[in-house]
Amino acid sequence: MITASFKKHRLVFKKASGTSRGVLTTKDTWYLILRDGKSYGIGECAMFRGLSVDDRPDFEQKLQWVCDNIEMGEQEILHNLEQFPAIQIGVETAFRSLRANDPFQIYPSQFSSGKESVAINGLIWMGSASFMKEQIAEKLEQGFNCIKMKIGAIDFETELSLLRSIRKEFSESEIELRVDANGAFQPQDALEKLKRLSDYQLHSIEQPIKAGQLDEMAQLCSRSPLAIALDEELIGVVGSEEKKYLLNTIKPRYIILKPSLVGGFGGSDEWIALAEQNGVGWWITSALESNVGLNAISQYTFIKNSKLPQGLGTGSLFTNNIPSPLTVKNGRLQYIDDKSWNVELLKL
Numbered sequence: 001m002i003t004a005s006f007k008k009h010r011l012v013f014k015k016a017s018g019t020s021r022g023v024l025t026t027k028d029t030w031y032l033i034l035r036d037g038k039s040y041g042i043g044e045c046a047m048f049r050g051l052s053v054d055d056r057p058d059f060e061q062k063l064q065w066v067c068d069n070i071e072m073g074e075q076e077i078l079h080n081l082e083q084f085p086a087i088q089i090g091v092e093t094a095f096r097s098l099r100a101n102d103p104f105q106i107y108p109s110q111f112s113s114g115k116e117s118v119a120i121n122g123l124i125w126m127g128s129a130s131f132m133k134e135q136i137a138e139k140l141e142q143g144f145n146c147i148k149m150k151i152g153a154i155d156f157e158t159e160l161s162l163l164r165s166i167r168k169e170f171s172e173s174e175i176e177l178r179v180d181a182n183g184a185f186q187p188q189d190a191l192e193k194l195k196r197l198s199d200y201q202l203h204s205i206e207q208p209i210k211a212g213q214l215d216e217m218a219q220l221c222s223r224s225p226l227a228i229a230l231d232e233e234l235i236g237v238v239g240s241e242e243k244k245y246l247l248n249t250i251k252p253r254y255i256i257l258k259p260s261l262v263g264g265f266g267g268s269d270e271w272i273a274l275a276e277q278n279g280v281g282w283w284i285t286s287a288l289e290s291n292v293g294l295n296a297i298s299q300y301t302f303i304k305n306s307k308l309p310q311g312l313g314t315g316s317l318f319t320n321n322i323p324s325p326l327t328v329k330n331g332r333l334q335y336i337d338d339k340s341w342n343v344e345l346l347k348l
């Protein structure tokens with residue numbers, strides 16, 4: 001007989017991390033633990049305050065509901081969690097974990113056996129110009145050939161000068177540059193900013209204006225010289241018809257999938273299928289999960305066979321992450337098979 005419980009864990013950032021939504025110093029996450037005799041399964045429910053659609057007062061209450069009704073089975077439970085994507089992915093992962101011979105082999109593959117790796121972007125957090133420059137130098141030294149820079153919190157001219165300094169040293173073929181505005185631009189001046197950003201041969205910009213402005217975003221996508229990728233725009237879009245309408249209306253070049261925010265692996269599968277039908281590119285990004293969630297998402301990402309660098313480099317941000325075999329080397333995420341998991345921090 002399967003029993004379930006959950007446990008909250010507060011992740012602490014090594015350095016305060018800046019986004020256009022503010023500076024992050026800690027992040028709460030929850031682990032769903034299933035037991036069946038001596039076997040256990042674990043999944044992470046990484047709700048993101050201020051961003052997740054399930055950032056609501058009854059989040060833990062819903063988690064308790066899952067634990068109380070675990071005998072309903074995975075599919076029936078998932079059906080009742082449409083408004084709780086962070087819990088959906090925790091449920092999907094925990095059941096896969098429980099069924100596996102090794103609870104951390106969520107999607108077994110050449111990646112999870114340590115034979116292959118996943119290309120990822122190096123993430124540059126917002127901060128002073130000198131701090132951002134320092135991070136850029138560090139990522140280049142670490143062997144990343146795709147860098148993603150968060151913009152929109154400091155002076156735009158300063159951000160342009162940082163991009164200019166990278167392009168002076170590295171061509172488009174040497175370093176792929178992505179920027180993420182997290183909705184920081186105003187619709188009235190966004191196009192002009194996109195034109196100026198395009199001078200630096202950027203791969204794409206994520207979410208230039210705030211989500212929910214479909215007509216304005218559609219106009220930007222049709223007129224921008226720079227490829228636009230939707231990110232926050234996908235959060236809270238649940239039904240198939242709603243997803244089709246969004247893609248058909250905005251016609252983005254790319255969509256970015258954060259499984260913890262868009263309905264777990266089932267929700268991501270649906271977005272990928274619709275994107276491919278519409279000729280829209282995609283990649284997958286973690287959303288500040290601990291290594292438990294990052295592990296499941298990176299294993300899932302590998303089997304989806306995207307050829308683009310993914311956004312999975314967030315495992316090293318925390319002082320109290322769960323020690324795991326996940327390692328970043330030369331701009332690639334690897335699962336080092338001879339390193340083991342250490343779940344003592346969780347006190348399972």
